[in-house]
Amino acid sequence: MLFKKISFIYNSLIMKFEKDGSEKKFLIFFRLMVSIIALIEIASLAGDLSLLFSDNSTIVPQDLMYLQSGYFKYLYPFYQFLDSYNLTNYFYSYAIFLYILSLLFLLVGLFTRYSAFIALILQLIIFKSFSPFN
Numbered sequence: 015m016l017f018k019k020i021s022f023i024y025n026s027l028i029m030k031f032e033k034d035g036s037e038k039k040f041l042i043f044f045r046l047m048v049s050i051i052a053l054i055e056i057a058s059l060a061g062d063l064s065l066l067f068s069d070n071s072t073i074v075p076q077d078l079m080y081l082q083s084g085y086f087k088y089l090y091p092f093y094q095f096l097d098s099y100n101l102t103n104y105f106y107s108y109a110i111f112l113y114i115l116s117l118l119f120l121l122v123g124l125f126t127r128y129s130a131f132i133a134l135i136l137q138l139i140i141f142k143s144f145s146p147f148n
Contacts, residue, residue, distance in 0.1 A: 042123075045120060045121075045123075045126060045130075046121060048120070049117045049118075049120040049121040049133075050121065052117050052133065052137070053114070053117050053118075053121070056110070056113065056114060056117070092139070109136060109139065109140060110140065112132065112136060113133060113136040113137065113140060116129040116130075116132040116133040116136065117129075117133050120133055
């Protein structure tokens, strides 16, 4: 019985997306699902988000700034930019808020290209900056 329901849902989705000109429907579906999954992920980590940040409110602890990882070479110039213009306190206090806001914009469909780009960049900064510990 459960298999019949799942099969019915699957077949109905396939029928919707296999028609000519249905790329737009699929892209809308994809955009919605990506933003919902990312919002669920950030909501599940809501209690632990303060533990992801170090004592001095940076995403990467200052003790580990010279640790080499796959994403570190891309993020180090960004951290240098924040330090040079004294924006670290502002950025780290609003990074999670901006990430959630861009995901909500993506979910609703407002400024989808910009909000997807901002969400992607913030996803990399928030979750991939401490890749050895993931």
